[in-house]
Amino acid sequence: MTRFLAIIRVTLLQLIGRRRSIGLLVLAAVPAVILLLVGLNEADRETEEFFRRGILPLILGVTVPIIAIILGSGSLGDERTHKTISYLALRPIRREVIAAAKLSATWLASFLVAGSGAFLAAIALGITVGSWDEMFAIMVATAISTLGFVAVMQVVGYLTDRAVVIGLGYLLIWEGIVTGAASAVATTSIWRMGASAYAGIIAGDHWGSALGLEARVVADLEDLLAGVLPGVWGALFKVLGISAVSIVALGYLMRDRDLVS
Amino acid sequence: MATSPAFVSNPTIEIEEISKWFGQKVAVSNVSCSFGAGITGLLGPNGAGKTTLLRMMAGLIRPSRGSLSVLGTNPRNDTAVFQKVGLVPEDDAVYGFLTGRRFVEYGAELAGVRNPSSAAAHAITAVGMDDAAGRRIEGYSKGMRQRIKVAGALVNDPEVLYLDEPLNGADPVQRVRLIELFHRLADEGRTVVVSSHVLEEVEKMANRVIAMVDGRLAAAGDAAAIRAAFTDIPYRVRIDANVPRKLGSALLGQDVIRSVEVIDETIHVQTDDLGELGRMLPSLAQSLDVRLTLVQPEDLSLESVFRYLVHGR
Known part of the structure; x- marks a missing residue:
């Protein structure tokens, strides 16, 4: 456990450099600023709709993945x-433990940044609409999406120096276009896993089931999910599955491939 | 196995027909050797394959062919062996955002050392970095970084220590101190493998040399033993005497001498048999009433040996 925590502590310091953090925090705050600007000039219902159809996809589908791509890779x-991997790998630690500790730290760092943005957006929603009870759902959705993206990007980052470019390409093509157009593969979309958790919590907290939702809210959520069923546990299991695969894959890669080139 | 100079008795590291290629480029080709207690210098010009061999021994890269064991196990398969291994990598790779002390403590924590703070303090003192240990590594000079890397490698009290160009950037005083430290570690029975392309460093540190050229093991042993293997290249010997031309002329007639040159009142001879020259020279000088002031082989140094290995001459 000491080793696991030691890796987490150093990785957090490694990932959250001052300059990089400021840049990512500014990016994370963009949706909140937009929501605030729009919300102050629109009626509550329009602002709520704008939040679900515009801001939430912006958080889960753009800022969260970009932050996860940069930090995860x-x-x-x-x-x-930087060839510092020898300090990690030439120690008596199982490769899977290294991968799991790295994933935990990177998720935590990414969530601190992306979660701050999501938190600000929830506050902006509260200020403009007066609805504060979606905050929990927004934060859970952000945490789930962040974990999924970080788990994927950690493997890509290990495999190639061009991970950020590949990550952005994946985000645009797969997450943005393919899974939005083809409902058959929408369930593989990581940002929609977060969206499904959000919808699941909203449905559970407010109306008992999705069927009881107000028609316009259902329409908002349907647009957000693109055919994916709402449900926080399903989303959580999916990203935990992705994380497990990521840890096993990295363990294998660190054992089987050269650690430095 | 220990009969060949490439092998030692009681080895801690055994390498058998190991090769490594990156795409079409062969970095290490069919090397077999072993390492034991004491300092062994891994010598070769840049690109000879030293770092690749060292990285394979450390478990950082996987051999394309062949096998190796460190303390009886393959480091790629058994991470437990890293409890007893330390590496100072060649690259200027450090966590610049950490202080020197934290960097060494981190190594101790990862190695599972019982008291990381005390182990780190001990290692930092050993490399003479107490005063700077509280500062961030990014502000260190290259020599200081090198020393903190050495401290990081020593913090788990390793039985096997790999040092890749360990004196890079260190000032002369620190070089002496580090070399003394490595000698002390070797005297304690540890296996210390030092890779370097700086002959002078290797000569000062290692009592045994593994020389690599073009990815192959070119020679092994101490410098004199390696030199003796070059039977086709005569030894060069410098002789200073009070009447050099008289002695030079007399030497020309001796069977053991291949050639004689007198340059600036100094005689340079080439001989195939150093021992015979040593036996014959005093009596010849006495018979000529010539006083010898210096007799010194000119190519028993590692530098000469290395020149022969790399260039043939």
Whole structure:
């Protein structure tokens, strides 16, 4: 456990450099600023709709993944590029433990940044609409999406120096276009896993079931989900599954491939 | 196995027909050797394959062919062996955002050392970094970074220590101190493998040399033993005497001498048999009433040996 925590502590310091953090925090705050600007000039219902159809996809589908792409690809990728990986790998620690500790730290760092933005957006929603009870759902959705993206990007970052470019390409093509157009593969969309958790919590907290939702709210959520069923547990299991695969894959890669080039 | 100079008795590291290639480029080709207690220098010009071999021994990269064991186990398969291994990598790779002390403590924590703070303090003192240990590494000079890397490698009290160009950037005083430290570790029975392309460093540190050229093991042993293997290249010997031309002329007639040159009142001879020259020279000088002031082989140094290995001459 000491080793696990030691890796988490150093990785957090490694990922949250001052300059990089400021840049990512500014990015994370963009949706909140937009919501505030729009919400102050629109009626409550329009602002709520704008939040679900515009801001939530912006948080879960753009700012969260970009933050996760940048931090996730650097988690183990930077250790390889800067050749500090020998300090980690040439120690009596199972490779899977290294991968799990790195993933935990990177998720925590990404969530601190992306979660701050989501928190600000929830506050902006509260200020403009007066609804504060969606905050929990927004934060859970952000946490779930962040974990999924970080788990994927940690592997990509380990495999290639061009992880950020590949990550952005994946975000645009797969998450943005393919899964939005083809409902058959929408369930594989990581940002929609977060959206499904959000919808699941909203449905459970307010109306008992999705069927009881006000028609316009249902329409908002349907647009958000693109055919994915709402449900926080399903989303959580999916991202935990992705994380497990990521840990096993990295363990294998660190054992089977050269640690430095 | 220990009969060949590439092998030692009681090895801690055994390498058998190991090769490594990156795409079409062969970095290490069919090397077999072993390492034991004491300092062994891994010598070769840049690109000879030293770092690749060292990285394979450390478990950082996987051999394309062949096998190796460190303390009886394959480091790629058994991470427990890293409890007893330390590496100072060649690259200027450090966590610049950490203080020197924290960096060394981190190594101790990862190695599972019982008291990381005390182990780190001990290692930092050993490399003479107490005063700077509280500062961030990013502000260190290259020599200081090198020393903190050495401290990081020592913090788990390793039985096997790999040092890749360990004196890079260190000032002369620190070089002496580090070399003394490495000698002390070797005297304690640890296996210390030092990779370097700086002959002078290797000569000062290592009592045994593994020389690599173009990815192959070119020679092994101490410098004199390696030199003796070059039977086709005569030894060069410098002789200073009070009447050099008289002695030079007399030497020309001796069977053991291949050639004689007198340059600036100094005689340079080439001989195939150093021992015979040593036996014959005093009596010849006495018979000529010539006083010898210096007799010194000119190519028993590692530098000469290395030149022969790399260039043939």
